[in-house]
Amino acid sequence: MLRRIVLPVILAVLAYGLWISPSFKEIAAGVAIFLFGMLAMEEGFKALTGGILEGLLARTTDRLWKSVCFGLVSTTVMQSSSLVSVVAISFLSAGMIALGAGVGIIYGANLGTTTGAWLVAGFGLKVSISAYAMPMLVFGVVLVLQRSRNLRGIGYVLAGLGFLFLGIHHMKEGFEAFKEHVDLTAYALPGLRGLVVYVAVGIVATVVMQSSHATLVLTIAALAAGQLGYENAVAVAIGSNVGTTITAILGSLSANIDGKRLAAAHLVFNLVTGVVAIGLIDEFVAAVGRISTFLGIATNDHALQLAVFHTLFNLVGIVLMLPLTGTLVRGLERVVREPESERARPRYLTAAASELPDVTVEAVRRETMHLLSNAFEILAHGIGLHRRELRSDVPLAQIIERRSRPPEIDIDERYDRTVKPLFGAIVDFVSRAPFGQDEGWAAELFALQTSCRNIVKAVKGVKHLNKNLARSMNAPNLEVRAQYDQIRIRLGEVLRQVAALDEPGGHTVTVLSLDDAKLSLLRLDQRMTSELAGLIRSNKIPTAAVTSLMNDARYATEVGLELLEVLQVLTSTGNRRERAAMRDVALDVSELRDLGVAANRGEGP
Amino acid sequence: MKLKRLLARLEEFLNARERDRRAEKAEIRKVLKRLKRKEHKLRAEAEAESDAEARSGLESRIAVAHAQRRKGLAALKALKRKD
Numbered sequence: 001m002l003r004r005i006v007l008p009v010i011l012a013v014l015a016y017g018l019w020i021s022p023s024f025k026e027i028a029a030g031v032a033i034f035l036f037g038m039l040a041m042e043e044g045f046k047a048l049t050g051g052i053l054e055g056l057l058a059r060t061t062d063r064l065w066k067s068v069c070f071g072l073v074s075t076t077v078m079q080s081s082s083l084v085s086v087v088a089i090s091f092l093s094a095g096m097i098a099l100g101a102g103v104g105i106i107y108g109a110n111l112g113t114t115t116g117a118w119l120v121a122g123f124g125l126k127v128s129i130s131a132y133a134m135p136m137l138v139f140g141v142v143l144v145l146q147r148s149r150n151l152r153g154i155g156y157v158l159a160g161l162g163f164l165f166l167g168i169h170h171m172k173e174g175f176e177a178f179k180e181h182v183d184l185t186a187y188a189l190p191g192l193r194g195l196v197v198y199v200a201v202g203i204v205a206t207v208v209m210q211s212s213h214a215t216l217v218l219t220i221a222a223l224a225a226g227q228l229g230y231e232n233a234v235a236v237a238i239g240s241n242v243g244t245t246i247t248a249i250l251g252s253l254s255a256n257i258d259g260k261r262l263a264a265a266h267l268v269f270n271l272v273t274g275v276v277a278i279g280l281i282d283e284f285v286a287a288v289g290r291i292s293t294f295l296g297i298a299t300n301d302h303a304l305q306l307a308v309f310h311t312l313f314n315l316v317g318i319v320l321m322l323p324l325t326g327t328l329v330r331g332l333e334r335v336v337r338e339p340e341s342e343r344a345r346p347r348y349l350t351a352a353a354s355e356l357p358d359v360t361v362e363a364v365r366r367e368t369m370h371l372l373s374n375a376f377e378i379l380a381h382g383i384g385l386h387r388r389e390l391r392s393d394v395p396l397a398q399i400i401e402r403r404s405r406p407p408e409i410d411i412d413e414r415y416d417r418t419v420k421p422l423f424g425a426i427v428d429f430v431s432r433a434p435f436g437q438d439e440g441w442a443a444e445l446f447a448l449q450t451s452c453r454n455i456v457k458a459v460k461g462v463k464h465l466n467k468n469l470a471r472s473m474n475a476p477n478l479e480v481r482a483q484y485d486q487i488r489i490r491l492g493e494v495l496r497q498v499a500a501l502d503e504p505g506g507h508t509v510t511v512l513s514l515d516d517a518k519l520s521l522l523r524l525d526q527r528m529t530s531e532l533a534g535l536i537r538s539n540k541i542p543t544a545a546v547t548s549l550m551n552d553a554r555y556a557t558e559v560g561l562e563l564l565e566v567l568q569v570l571t572s573t574g575n576r577r578e579r580a581a582m583r584d585v586a587l588d589v590s591e592l593r594d595l596g597v598a599a600n601r602g603e604g605p
Numbered sequence: 606m607k608l609k610r611l612l613a614r615l616e617e618f619l620n621a622r623e624r625d626r627r628a629e630k631a632e633i634r635k636v637l638k639r640l641k642r643k644e645h646k647l648r649a650e651a652e653a654e655s656d657a658e659a660r661s662g663l664e665s666r667i668a669v670a671h672a673q674r675r676k677g678l679a680a681l682k683a684l685k686r687k688d
Contacts, residue, residue, distance in 0.1 A: 440625065512640070512669075512670075512673055516665065516669050519669055577625075577628050577632045580632070581629060581632035581635070581636050582636065584633055584676070584677060584680040585637075585640070585674075585676055585677040586673065586676075587673060587676060591672060591676070595668055595672055
């Protein structure tokens with residue numbers, strides 16, 4: 001209920017904000033473009049998986065020190081630690097680097113970002129990332145349109161970076177008006193109060209401007225003009241270091257759980273560094289004085305001294321946190337967890353269930369039924385049917401003829417949430433079963449594990465089918481629509497048999513009679529292929545639609561066969577030997593195919 | 606003494622496997638009997654059926670039952686060979 005209300009409220013607030021404030025419009029557009037850039041980059045990294053980038057990353061992030069160097073160099077080149085951290089989150093979300101390597105990159109990025117202060121304070125230079133956005137977008141989009149997978153991947157990464165830069169640019173533009181209100185010179189404060197207040201100022205300014213770089217530039221400018229005390233400037237630098245994590249947190253919104261963990265690692269690292277810097281502020285200031293003297297920096301050149309301070313406290317943070325990286329990673333894996341839904345949690349796989357072979361097999365069988373019931377929703381909605389429709393007695397042809405709105409489903413999301421974790425838990429439990437080597441029981445467990453794999457394969461098959469089935473529901477070509485309707489009916493019939501499994505006494509078929517259903521599926525597939533050939537000959541259906549239909553028919557047959565095999569295992573009753581005898585006698589798909597071919601040739605038993 | 610105990614255990618183990626096989630053969634025989642009955646029943650139904658489509662459906666089921674029997678017999682023979 002709450003979820004249904006939240007989205008309209010957010011949309012209404014956004015619409016109101018966009019209407020009344022041009023600068024809010026700019027900022028909101030900036031955030032949207034930024035997040036879109038993140039998604040594009042992730043897409044690009046996924047496309048590059050297995051290619052050049054993976055090799056490069058594997059070589060440059062296989063040791064912690066290498067990851068730190070990677071972060072340091074890339075941040076120095078790009079002049080944006082926020083950007084490097086969101087890129088690291090994308091790497092992690094695409095599964096290309098481990099969390100430990102990501103943490104190393106964050107350490108390096110924190111150090112790399114201090115080069116900006118050196119450039120501004122020392123040379124008055126600033127590398128403007130927004131200037132790169134347009135060419136990146138242009139080249140990126142050109143490459144996205146290419147056929148080569150690698151080029152398309154590079155295109156997505158480039159376009160994504162372009163959008164990131166553009167997003168940051170728009171956010172900054174939007175905050176231009178706000179920036180004028182953040183007048184650091186008017187509020188100089190001495191002592192601990194000044195330290196705390198200015199750390200907060202640094203955090204807020206960086207969160208608002210989405211750039212620690214901008215906060216530092218502002219601070220250095222104020223320092224150079226003598227409008228801000230050195231002590232307060234140091235506090236702002238600490239605050240900006242903490243505030244900069246907001247970009248990574250924002251970036252992790254669209255990332256998976258590992259991306260979120262990395263954003264949390266970024267926050268932990270910057271908070272620890274900040275706390276240490278605040279606690280040892282006097283020691284740090286004294287050390288900066290000595291280092292500045294050693295480097296020949298004038299005692300009144302506070303701007304460069306601030307750069308020294310910025311580098312020093314980040315370096316100390318890295319030295320402190322490097323030995324704790326393993327603990328940090330383990331802690332994050334424990335604390336930041338995927339919200340596991342009740343449905344994905346195993347119900348029967350307890351420690352007690354692994355003590356006796358028959359209890360174990362029964363527990364795994366029940367859990368496999370649980371997995372099938374979780375997959376059932378995806379399978380039903382994936383072919384555009386409601387579960388209640390499948391559980392009703394209304395003929396499927398009649399239901400499909402109604403052309404009512406199909407249920408909405410994000411198959412990937414639902415699979416990740418309700419099927420994948422449970423499948424993993426079952427595989428884990430079966431692998432650890434102490435009598436896995438006992439021939440008879442091992443065969444039972446193997447059959448159940450194969451059923452789980454078949455359920456997962458069926459879900460993936462329906463995912464392939466889903467788009468074309470949804471599109472075909474209102475296809476202008478009636479022949480195409482009719483063929484897809486047949487596919488839905490075929491799968492719907494199998495799903496009705498699956499649904500009967502839940503009902504007490506609902507399953508009246510015997511294990512071996514499911515072979516009849518499998519043969520019918522194979523024959524329907526054959527019949528469809530010959531019907532399609534007839535439709536091509538009579539020009540009733542475009543060739544492009546035929547190839548899709550043939551592929552989809554094949555997927556549907558495979559999904560149906562997989563589910564029927566699952567049912568054969570799950571409906572097997574009696575003792576272990578009875579079940580083994582059933583397995584010995586039941587026909588596999590290739591035997592059934594031979595039977596289908598023999599029947600077509602007119603050969604009978 | 607130790608060797609004797611070991612040999613006894615080995616014999617027990619081998620017998621257990623044989624017992625298992627015997628039980629499995631008995632189960633397959635039971636299934637085969639059921640399948641034979643099913644096949645005869647389906648054949649009788651098919652002969653009495655006048656509707657061509659329904660008869661074709663029954664023939665398809667007969668073919669499946671027959672193939673299952675063949676497979677079961679092959680499994681039985683394989684088990685006998687192991688004896």
